[in-house]
Amino acid sequence: MTPAQLQTGDLVTARGREWIVLGKPGEGLVRVRPLSGSEEDAITFAPTLEAVPxxxxxxxxxxxxxRDTQDxxxxxxxxxRLSLRRGAGPFRSAAxxxxxxxxxxxxxxxxxLRQDVKRLLIADxxxxxxxxxxxxxxxxxxDRGEVDRFTVLCPPHLVEQWVEELATKFDIDAVAVTSARARSLERGLALSESIFTAYLATVVSLDYIxxxxxxxxxxxACPSFVIVDEAHSCVGGGEGGTQQRYALLRELADDPARHLLLLTATPHSGDQDAYQRLLGLLDPSLAAPDSGEPWRRRLARHFVQRRRPDIQDGWGEARAFARAQTKELPFELTGAHQAFQEDVLDYCVGVATRADGERARRLAFWGTLALMRCVGSSPAAAASALRNRLGGVAEEAALEPILMDEDEGTFSDTDVEPATALDTEERDALEALIAAADALAAQPDEDPKLRALIREVKALIAKDARPVVFCRFISTAEAVGAALQSEFRKHDVEVVTGRLTPEERRARVEAMGDSPQRILVATDCLSEGINLQMLFDAVIHYDLNWNPTRHQQREGRxxxxxxxxxxxxxVMMFGENSMIDGAVIDVITEKAKRIREATGVTVPVPEDSASVTTALMQAMLLRSNSPRAQGAFDFGGAAPAAETAWRDAEEMVKKSRAIFAQNALKPDEVLPEWRRMRALNGGAEEVERFTRRALSRVTQGGIAPEGQHWRVNYGVLPQRLRERLEARGLTGTRAISFADLPPPDVAHVGRVHPLVAMLAETMAEGALDPGGVDGDAPLGRAGAWRTRGVPKLTTxxxxxxRFTLVTSGRRKLLAEEATALAFDVDGEVASGADALALLEADASGNLDPAVIARQVEGARGRVEGYQPVIAAYAEDRARVLxxxxDRVKSATRGEGATTEVAPVLPADVIGLYVLVPEAN
Structure with a gap:
């Protein structure tokens, strides 16, 4: 048999077993899946090269x-149904x-789906x-056969998260490509190969590539489908890394056939040129600023942006998100802590007064802000920054991005206390301040900020909350962590900072899942890159962030x-009598809050950050009790300029919201099809029913009720199944729920969860290939029992x-559906869900094995006569599909019907069961 003679959906025999033809990936090649196997077992044959035809x-x-039982x-x-992965509905990916x-x-x-080449900016x-x-x-x-290879480009701290998300949510195994792993991935490749041709699915660090x-x-070698996360970090006007990233994306986008999905929560951060470059990656005609109707219509095809209020109000999706409770937590600086702020500021003013020349005064300005930010964080951070100041001189260009948290979305090395400029006359004063900072750090019980934090953590714990405490600097986080460890000895208190590698951070956080009482202290190295919603439900901002979007990113974890x-x-903490916190609240926090309340959008510090930082310094000095603080710097019209910058940012947001809001698409028309598809493949009720029954069959004590959910013991499963689940990180005992929104610390188990998927594959494969499974006896495919569920003898x-499916002239695809037909002595009784429901009616009694054998053999003899009905039913299902x-296509493209669906006959009879009516 030659490849030309084979069609998608055909059954063939090769290498001693039976296969289903999935398609033809190339000339002379056939892609097949074992008849009794899963998608993981699919391979490609060259039939003409087979020793046995x-x-x-x-x-x-x-x-x-x-034969087997009703169970x-x-x-x-x-x-x-749960093992099928090639769904037949309009959304191929549902399974x-x-x-x-x-x-x-x-x-x-x-x-x-409206686009031939997928080019979208998703800015939710x-x-x-x-x-x-x-x-x-x-x-x-x-799943439509339009993409074979893909890559995700993202900042390095997001690589592992993407790999995990693809595996757990989309059943895709991707390879992480980073500087640390590239060499091992390249080992063994041919000279003509690259990582990107050898591996079909990759997640690539932008910094590496x-x-x-x-x-x-x-x-x-780039694949035809590319996703770019944090895309805004690739189009800024800076030099170095940003420029290199943009050059890469521009080169990829120049291929008109390449699919490109750009993801960012901050598409427009005040840099209009960067924004236009971002839009130009989607369509070159969008790169020129415009607001005319034709331009807006073109953009609407590529751009989607929804804010939380849009989702909750416009879509009625309040249930999709938790109820947010916000709180401000002021504390009062007293005694030595209040005096220390004044002493450090007085020291900085003295440095500025002695500064000679414009450059020296600018360094004094930035050095003062940097140092005061550390002082406002904690005595430990102040001591570290003061020691760093002894070590050398920092440049203005290095200080400003760290101060204003403008770091292109990466946080791996920005939680270190910055060095500041050093005056040769400073050493004695510095050493005195270091000694004072060390003394304060050595008495955490006397720290009013720490005391306020501990009270708040106790209050949250009383509400059964699990808090994350975000600090700006490493030294602060370590000091806070030590204090909380001492106070909450029964809790698992962990500290995660930039001292750890991304892998170590992830491992430390994940390990906390085994501790029901947990508190995490972290720097902003965790404000992106690791989702924390499964383990924590409260955020405490121990330090005010000087860029409002960082607060949003923290809370967004x-x-x-x-x-x-x-x-x-x-919870946002601040010193109500702190000159540092007071200045930040006046100049940054309150301005951003006003814009958020007016527009629903959290904006970053305006592009004109110089006016904001100048106003920040002025506000800080005005709060000082030092008589010489007022004349240390010339501020000119700093406060009005900063107000103008914030007002411009607000106007830009309002304009952007008006132009780019996505209100055109209403998925209500296609949502019923999606839900029917999910029900056809097996919904939550079927998943729970199957999982409980399957675990009860293959093991003792594998699952047990626990309140409103269940507890599964992976350790008692059959060896092969246990080892496969261990490879996916599923070991020990775990609390699980089949509900869509389980309670905290309870894992959701859906149809593609490894436990369900592997159990379903094991059950289905065991029935079709009894020698290929371990554990208890595999499922039989036939049976007979007495029941009150039918009035007549029913088969x-x-x-x-199996169906072949061709959409819009694309390649021919295989689609599969598991269903049932029921026949009584007069003909067909029920089909689909109604026929399957007959198997659920409890048996009223057993039959003698000899009687079962006779009933099954009799039913086998009747199957040939059922074939016309089976074929008609398959044709009808093809028409419905x-x-x-075509309904989905009409909703998305407005085109006529172009879908071709045809059944592959005869249908596979997987199970045959005879229901004998119970005599009254």
């Missing part, structure tokens, strides 16, 4: 020797999703689910889609329907 095959009917029939029916998407998350997918708010939205588009394109040599190699607590808490056929596809 490939031949056609037919699916054998169940026999009396394969086995139920298990096989559910297991077959692969490990998350139940909300209605609003379908909008980017619908937008993508922090925590709304941009990763899910991009992953759904990717998964859909893969932006270098000139690597950029050229990547551009040459816990207040995001998937948070299981009903309430999340956010139920468990079917696997065609209509579903």
């Amino acid at each position: 490939m031949t056609t095959a037919s699916f054998t009917l169940p026999t009396a020797e394969q 086995a029939a139920r298990l096989l029916a559910d297991g077959l 692969h999703l490990g998350v139940e998407p909300r209605a609003y998350q379908l909008v980017p997918l619908l937008m993508a 708010d922090v925590g709304i689910g941009k990763t899910i939205e991009a992953g759904m588009i990717l998964r859909e394109m893969m 932006k270098a000139e040599g690597r950029r050229a190699e990547f551009a040459r 816990v207040d995001r889609f998937g948070q299981q607590s009903e309430t999340v808490w956010s 139920v056929l468990l079917l696997r329907l 065609r209509e579903d596809h």
Whole structure:
């Protein structure tokens, strides 16, 4: 048999087993999956090279020797549906999703389906689910056969998160490509190969790939589908890394056939030129600023941006997010702590007074701000910064980004206390201040800021909250962590800072999942890169951040889609009599709060940050009791200039919201199809029913009720299944729930959760290939029992329907559906869900094995006569599927029907069961 003779969906025999043809990936090649196997077992054949020729095959009917109980029939029916991954509905990806998407998350997918080349900027708010939205588009394109290879480009601290999200939510195994791993990935490759041709799915660090040599190699071998996370960090006007990133994206975007998804929560941060460069990656005609109707219509095809209020109000999705409780927590500086701030500022003023020349005065200005920021954080941070000051001179250009948190989205090395300029006359004064800082740090019980924090943590714990305490600097975080460890000895208190590698940070956080009582202290190295919503539900801002978007990013780690607590808490601490905190609140925090209340958007510090920092210094000095502080710097019109900068930022946000709001698409038309598809493949009820029954069959004590949820023991599962789950990190005992929104510390288990997927595969494979599974006896495929659920002798056929599907002229695809037909002595009784429901009616009594054998053999003889009905049912299902596809296509593209769906006959009879009516 030659490849030309084979069609998608055909059954063939090769290498001693039976296979299903999935498609033809190339000339003379055939992609096949074992008849009794899963998608992981699919391989590619070159039939002409096979020693034993490939031949056609037919699916054998169940026999009396394969008889089993009613429980086995139920298990096989559910297991077959849950194991199928090539769904037949209009959303091909539904069977692969490990998350139940909300209605609003379908909008980017619908937008993508409108485009031949997918080019989108997804700019939804922090925590709304941009990763899910991009992953759904990717998964859909893969399952439609339009994408074979892809890459995700992201900052290095997001690489592991993307790898994990792709695996757990989209059933995609991707390879992480970073500076540390590239060499090992390249080992063993041929000279003509690169990582990006050898591995079909990659998540690549932008910092690794932006270098000139690597950029050229990547551009040459880059896949046709690219996702860029934190895309705003690639288009700024700065030199160095930003410029290299933009050059890479520009080169990729120049290929008109390349799919490109850009993700960012901050598409417009005040830099209009950078914003236009970002839009120009989608379509060169969008690069020129414009607000005319034609330009806006073009942009609307590529741009989606929703804020949290849009989702909660406009879409009625308040349930998708926890209820946010915000609180301000003022504390009062007293005694030595208040005096220390004045002493440090007086020292800085003295340095400024002695400064000779413009450059020296600028360094004094920035050095004062940097030092005072550390002083406001903690005595430990102040001591570290003062010691760093002894070590050398920092340049203005190095200080400003750290002060204003303008670090292109990376936090791996910005939580270190900055060095500041050193005057040769300073040493004695510095050493005295260091001694004072050390003395304050050595008495944490006397620190009013720490005391206020401990009171607040106790209050949150009393509400069953699990808090994350965010600090700006490493020394502060370590001091706070030590104080909390001493105070809360029964809690697991961990500290995560930039001293740890990204892998170490992730491991330390994940290890806390085993501790029901937990408190995390972290710097901003965790404000991006690791989602914390599964472990924590409260954020305490121990330090005021000098860029408002950083507050939003901190809170977004816990207040995001998937948070299981009903309430999340956010607490902002500040010294009500602190000259430092007071200045920040007046110049930055209150201004940003006003804009957020007016527009629903948190804005970063305006692009004209110089006016803001000058106003910040002026406000700080005005709060000082030092008589010489007022004349230390010439501020000119700093306060009015800063106010103007904030007002301009507000106007820009309002204009952007008016132009770019995405209100055109309403997914209500296609949401019913999505829900029908999910129900067809197996919803939450079927998943719970199957998992409990399957675990009860393969092991003793594998699952037990625990309040409103369940506890599963992975350690008692059969060896092969246990080892496969261990490879996915599932060991020991875990609390699980099948509900869409489980309580905190309880894992959601859906149809593609490894436990469900592997159990379903095991059950289905065991029935079709009894020698290929371990543990208890595999499921049989036939049975008979007495029941009051039917009035006449009824035969139920468990079917696997196969279809070929061609959409818009694309390659021919295989689609599968698990269903059932029931026949009584007069003909068909029920189909689909109604037929499957007959297997659920409890048996009223057992039959003698000999009687079961006779009933099964009799039913086998009747199957041939059922074939016309089976074929008609398959044709009808093909028609319904065609209509579903065309409805979705009409909703997204407005085109006529172009979908071709045809059944592959005969259908596979997976199970055969005879229901004998109970005599009254």
